[in-house]
Amino acid sequence: TQSTRPQRLLSAVQKNATRGDPCSVVKAIDQFCRSKEWAMNVGDEKGCILDSVVSELNPTTVLELGTYCGYSTVRIANLLPPHAKLITLEFNPDFAAIARQVIAWSGLEEKVQLVEGASGDLIPKIKQDFGVQTFDLVFLDHWKDRYLPDTKLMEACGLLRKGSILLADNVICPGTPDYLEYVRSSPRYESQYFKSHLEYTKVEDGLEKSVFLG
Ligand SMILES: Nc1ncnc2c1ncn2CCOCCNC(=O)c1cc(-c2ccc(F)cc2)cc(O)c1O
Numbered sequence: 350t351q352s353t354r355p356q357r358l359l360s361a362v363q364k365n366a367t368r369g370d371p372c373s374v375v376k377a378i379d380q381f382c383r384s385k386e387w388a389m390n391v392g393d394e395k396g397c398i399l400d401s402v403v404s405e406l407n408p409t410t411v412l413e414l415g416t417y418c419g420y421s422t423v424r425i426a427n428l429l430p431p432h433a434k435l436i437t438l439e440f441n442p443d444f445a446a447i448a449r450q451v452i453a454w455s456g457l458e459e460k461v462q463l464v465e466g467a468s469g470d471l472i473p474k475i476k477q478d479f480g481v482q483t484f485d486l487v488f489l490d491h492w493k494d495r496y497l498p499d500t501k502l503m504e505a506c507g508l509l510r511k512g513s514i515l516l517a518d519n520v521i522c523p524g525t526p527d528y529l530e531y532v533r534s535s536p537r538y539e540s541q542y543f544k545s546h547l548e549y550t551k552v553e554d555g556l557e558k559s560v561f562l563g
């Protein structure tokens with residue numbers, strides 16, 4: 350049977366990256382996506398912006414919406430202090446299965462909890478099921494029309510505290526216009542746009558960093 354793109358991406362990691370070396374896993378995926386097949390990872394250019402936000406914040410609780418193959422999961426987890434936790438939600442079971450293996454290859458499974466399901470269903474259960482009260486950082490990278498409803502849901506569920514940071518991928522391409530309008534006009538957020546490019550292309554895209562003011 351024909352392999353899928355995530356399966357071919359995983360094979361490239363197992364072939365070209367060193368077990369237990371997160372940086373080699375990130376490099377192997379970027380090389381695969383630049384030279385063989387484009388895939389919707391945040392990528393190396395926006396990935397550097399992601400790294401700087403994570404390093405500056407030094408978060409102990411992180412939520413990622415949309416795991417895909419685990420590329421940004423590995424980038425973020427690699428920068429977390431000991432005992433920090435990253436919870437990542439993935440809707441597609443095939444993507445989740447690949448991501449688990451990519452995360453395991455990087456040796457970061459201790460810091461990562463991958464949960465399968467839709468963000469809208471899982472977010473209300475996080476406090477009771479995953480023992481996290483609030484998140485220091487949320488990385489939004491799932492369905493672009495879920496960014497706004499899920500942000501309102503996280504507010505309603507008390508998962509954000511004064512100073513929590515939302516970092517959103519793809520605010521230009523594919524675009525999240527309603528989300529951008531909300532975080533840029535709401536008095537409860539202080540927003541900043543980091544101009545970049547759609548992963549592995551010259552097309553404009555960027556990350557929006559929004560601090561929740563409580
Ligand atoms: N737990 C959950 N709950 C709800 N929904 C969930 C979920 N987990 C996953 N999903 C849904 C799907 O997740 C993937 C979403 N990501 C993208 O679609 C994406 C697309 C492009 C892209 C594609 C084609 C172009 F031409 C140009 C750009 C680039 C990106 O960087 C993207 O991130």
Ligand SMILES: [Mg+2]
Pocket residue numbers: 389390391490518519
């Ligand atoms: Mg993305």
